[in-house]
Amino acid sequence: MRVAFLTATEGIEQVELTQPWQAVIDAGGNPQLVSTEPGRVQAFNHLDKADTFPVDLVVSQASAEDFDGLVLPGGVANPDALRTNAEAVAFVQSFFDAGKPVAAICHAPWTLVEADRVRGRTMTSWPSLRTDLRNAGATWVDEAVQVCTAGPNTLVTSRKPDDLPVFCKTFLTEFNR
Template sequence: MTQIKDAKIAILATNGFEKSELFEPKRRLMEAGADITIISTDTGSIKSWKDGNWDEDIAVDIKVDSAQVSDFDALVLPGGQMNPDILRTNKKAVSFVRDFFDSGKPLAAICHAPWLLAEADVVVGRKVTSYPSIKTDIINAGGDWEDSQVVVDRGLITSRNPGDIEAFTNKIIEEVQEGRHKRKAA
């Protein structure tokens, strides 16, 4: 059990992340007292996407190649179409997500980010949601897809879109405080 004020939370993203799906959970989690680390396949900074245009940058703290699951209490995966599509082609990013899932620690993905969960082969037999356009991909990867604001399956937290961010972030806080979950094969 970890108090949110003592939690170390990683956010894994790259260029093309949906601005609100990184910045808003980051802000809300920091306000609750969590320490946030931005992890990427890139160094320097990464650029957000908003309303069909490039937008604000955010500094990268750690490259995924040197990130350790043991250093964090939870992992957040923001969406956007480009961000998870790029990350799911990076072996280190996929491995980090799979290892995080295997640790039993809370793992949260919103919008298109469940693509990365599918690539990491962690949705099989799990209840999940996502942006509707990737519903078939999630089902084909073995997930039990449902159209809900937020879905939690043993610490695996998923949401559909930016309109779900408040519920998504509240669930992250709740799951971090619950601690690790046993995640045997479904």
């Protein structure tokens, strides 16, 4: 299983990248870090700089055809930057168009809103996104993990770092279907 992890160049919540990444490796998969620029991305532990991670592929050269699923880590700045990058938004849209599963945690659904892929979906997120998701046509629920199959693909969403164990278990199950 080859899984794309899409991030901006900075502002990624580190644990929301590293725990799902490790879960993919532990399941025998191949995670690939896709970003808007080459080099390294800067992760954060909430508001404090944390580690950097090497980019495997620039989004302008990436294709959903090469992956089995997409994971969108959160952090406030990460999805905010992604949603203003046309290539990143198109990359996200391409997973939905191809019927491939997508998993998003915390603030990551902001990118899904920009990609116009939440309408008619039931999903969760960090609570402050509730109104944004409802305004974009989603039904928002306050649950640790939500699996929505209404649409062309499976969408797995979670609220926050505390939900990572169930988020990882659930998206791996869905990605392996």
